[in-house]
Amino acid sequence: MPAADATTWDPRQYLRHSDHRARPFVDLLARVPELPAADGRPPRIADLGCGPGNVTRLLADRWPTAHITGFDNSPEMLARADRLAGPTDGGGRLDFAQADAADWAPAPGTYDLILSNATLQWVPGHPGSFPAWISALVPGGTFALQVPGNFDAPSHVLMRELSETDRWRDRLGGLLRHADAVLAPGAYLERLADLGCEVDAWETTYQHLLAGEDPVLDWVKGTGLRPVLTALADDAAATEAFLTEYRELLRKAYPATEHGTVFPFRRVFAVARKGAGA
Structure with missing residues (x-):
């Protein structure tokens, strides 16, 4: 769910590594406390940047009576997610809607849980939205986020360096994100604690063991x-030329082993529970 840009998404490519991509969501969800849902009403949950909805539906396993809405600004992702919409087995409901994380601001006291998984790295200045999102929680509600923290990894550094070479600078220069796209766990903790929340923040580096030929390239094609x-979409020859150069760099940075290709991936998490007086 990148904010207000023209990036085109491919749900099929994204889902090619869905097992690995889902694990941080599951780990984030495990740290979310029980929701307030007072007076017997069903919980109200927002998944901000739901993508194809494959992990959004896991929320219904944890809160089977909840009304869950996945938000995204990609028509391609929402078209895939809409296949999952409808009543859930526990009597709740799952639906999806168009929204951009850059300006999404629901009414105060609207949600018991606002969750954003692998989305906010696309939204410059996203911590500035935290006050509005915390305000949108009922007292005792939770805001939970997970963002990639691997912008200094070879996969991203090599991509940026190649984009800034003489051959590609005119078309791709300045297009890609740097490490300042996300904060450190401690910085998220401080921002959310300042808003009156009880905060749990941490980071994890996953050691993904990927199979197949050029699996790291296959991974980043989806994200x-x-x-x-997108920038090269109208020029098939240029796309293939860039991918050929980038593929060779990745093969050296992430050599295949007899067990597969190891792809270390750092992720940053924060879970903030709103206090009664926040």
Whole structure:
């Protein structure tokens, strides 16, 4: 769910590594406390940046009576997610709607849980939205986020360096994100604690063991490389030329082993529970 840009998304490509991509969501969800849901009403949950909805539906397993809405600004992702919409087995409901994380601001006291998984790295200045999102929680509600923290990893550094070479600078220069796209866990903790929340913040580096030929390239085609693929979409020859150069760099940075290709991936998490007086 990148904010207000023209990046084109491919749900099929994104879902090719859905098992690995889902694990941080599950780990984030495990740290979310029980929701207030007072007076017997069903919980109200927002998944901000739901993508194809494959992990949004996991929320219904935890809160089977909840009304869950996944928000995204990608028509391609929402078209895929809409296949999952409808009543849930526990009597709740799952639906999806168009929204951009850059300006999404629901009414105060609207939600018991606002969750954003692998989205806010696309939204410059996203901590500035935290006051409005905390305000949108009922007392005792929770805001939970997970963002990639691997912008200094070879996969991203090499992508940026290649984009800034003489051959590609005119078309791709300045297009890609740097490490300042997200905060450190301690910085998220401070921002959310300042808003009167009880905060749990941490980071994890996953050691993904990927199979297949050039699996790291295949991975980033679904996420970090999307701005490049979008910018070059009208030029098949240029797309293939960039991918050929980038593929060779990745093969050296992430050599295949007899067990597969190891792809370390750092992620940053924060879970903030709103206090009664926040």
